[in-house]
């Protein structure tokens with residue numbers, strides 16, 4: 001049984017069908033990439049999943065919990081965590097303070113039974129472990145806004161990991177990165193494999209093909225095809241969408 005399932009999801013913006021009866025399944029521990037040309041509806045789908053938009057129809061289920069209709073914090077409680085295209089860090093605070101805030105926000109019942117004097121070291125340890133997880137253990141005292149772009153994106157991932165998600169949504173984690181930082185981010189995402197399921201929205205095809213167990217191709221709001229990297233690479237309609245003319249792309253989704 002899949003960990004995460006989207007079925008018949010629809011979102012309209014006026015006359016525009018931005019999400020056209022989308023079905024999507026992510027297995028536990030799987031990295032599932034969502035690709036598609038500009039305007040295909042990737043961000044809209046991610047916004048529906050995370051709760052920024054309300055769907056017009058369809059269901060979104062994570063580990064048996066129906067997410068559609070739940071406020072964002074309830075979705076986080078259900079096991080969903082999201083990294084944003086624009087980083088959500090506190091730029092004037094240190095890396096440690098960013099992580100402490102995130103750790104505290106998600107500590108929930110795990111700290112309730114500790115005395116206050118024991119809770120603080122426990123939070124510091126969570127913050128340290130999160131920094132280590134993303135390769136920022138040596139940067140804890142640095143002001144987050146002064147970190148290089150690649151390190152800020154890593155911090156963003158660490159903040160999302162603080163929620164200990166079952167499903168991590170990564171929205172263009174390589175955006176604005178040079179080849180070296182992209183390579184490092186690919187390694188980081190690879191290191192998360194198995195600990196949680198990941199839904200990866202990314203334009204960097206090298207990273208997508210290196211990481212994804214399965215890929216769904218979105219075109220004009222619809223899933224054109226879903227499959228492993230070999231299936232997607234060899235799919236003539238996908239090639240038409242990416243390499244062909246607009247007409248071919250329209251035919252591909254017809």
Ligand SMILES: Nc1ncnc2c1ncn2[C@@H]1O[C@H](COP(=O)(O)OP(=O)(O)OP(=O)(O)O)[C@@H](O)[C@H]1O
Nearest residue numbers: 013014016018036037038039040041042043044045
């Ligand atoms: N809030 C909105 N109001 C009206 N139309 C919208 C809104 N958000 C997105 N759209 C439209 O929905 C369609 C899908 O856009 P979306 O941003 O989801 O695509 P995308 O695949 O994420 O594109 P990109 O790769 O460029 O980020 C586009 O035609 C876009 O103009």
